[in-house]
Amino acid sequence: MLCQEDFKPVTLADRAFFESHYALYPQTHSDNTFTNMVCWSHFTQYRYAYVNGNLILACTTAGVTRLHPPIGPYNPVLMRALIRLALDMGDDNKPLILIDPGTAQRIKEIDPDLMLVPELNRFEYVYRALDLAELPGKKYLKIRSQINKFRKNYLYTIETITPSNREEIMEFLVKWCESKRCEDDFILSHEIEAIFYAIEHFIELPLQGLLIRVNSQVGAISLFERLNANTALIHFEKGLPEYKGIYKAINAETAAVLVSEVEYINRESDLGISGLRKAKLRYHPHHMVEVCSLKRRACFPFIT
Structure with a gap:
């Protein structure tokens, strides 16, 4: 059969x-x-x-x-x-x-x-979109503090990803990969290839995206899509390490865009990587996809 x-x-x-x-x-x-x-x-x-x-x-x-x-x-x-x-x-x-x-x-x-x-x-870690957008209460105090420092220290703007900024994003990804030494990391070397493909075929895929410009230069991006009726899925989220707090900022800005559309945000698995697991737990998932x-x-x- x-x-x-x-x-x-x-x-x-x-x-x-x-x-x-x-x-x-x-x-x-x-x-x-x-x-x-x-x-x-x-x-x-x-x-x-x-x-x-x-x-x-x-x-x-x-x-x-x-x-x-x-x-x-x-x-x-x-x-x-x-x-x-x-x-x-x-x-x-x-x-x-x-x-x-x-x-x-x-x-x-x-x-x-x-x-x-x-x-x-x-x-996979699933969060309430409202929690990621507003970061309410004491349990998010440290994250809010890091975002506030980012907002105080850097002049930045938010922008949607479109074909018009594709080349700038490609340049950003090369810079990000160099900072992470992707060629020496098995996972990152394959992940960067997947992200390049996503950007190259952005229009052909059901993707949306957001970027943060710091002093007019691309400093972080997120790529996401609607997973189901009440959940969005974050496929990729990258930021340049020289901007302290930028990962927290792109996370919050992405959630602020999605909160009016979905109840939950799926931020994928931790792949068994200890540091990634700790980072995902700090955001207090609502539930897991088991x-x-x-x-x-x-x-x-x-x-x-």
């Missing part, structure tokens, strides 16, 4: 298909977004199959392929076929990933012996 030959690459030309399907089945995790898939295609090759009204994603990184659960009307036969395909593919220890709690429950109903494990590094993976056993049950 389901095999690897059913999958084809995700390309820019598929945007309308993904948007129409996700309008029926809204997403909560950034990894499933069309923007994420095309921007990171240099690092992870994404393919998809459309079976019985369900969208199924396959992602291949460093030669290892993993599958995502079906997105569409629940079909237990298809779910069994997907689990079988995942377990039959390759040697990866976790062949089926990004399983949300509802889907996890259905998988357990199919076979209680299947091992599902939480993927903490893939949990996911788990199907873990392969030495001997796994036969799924029919």
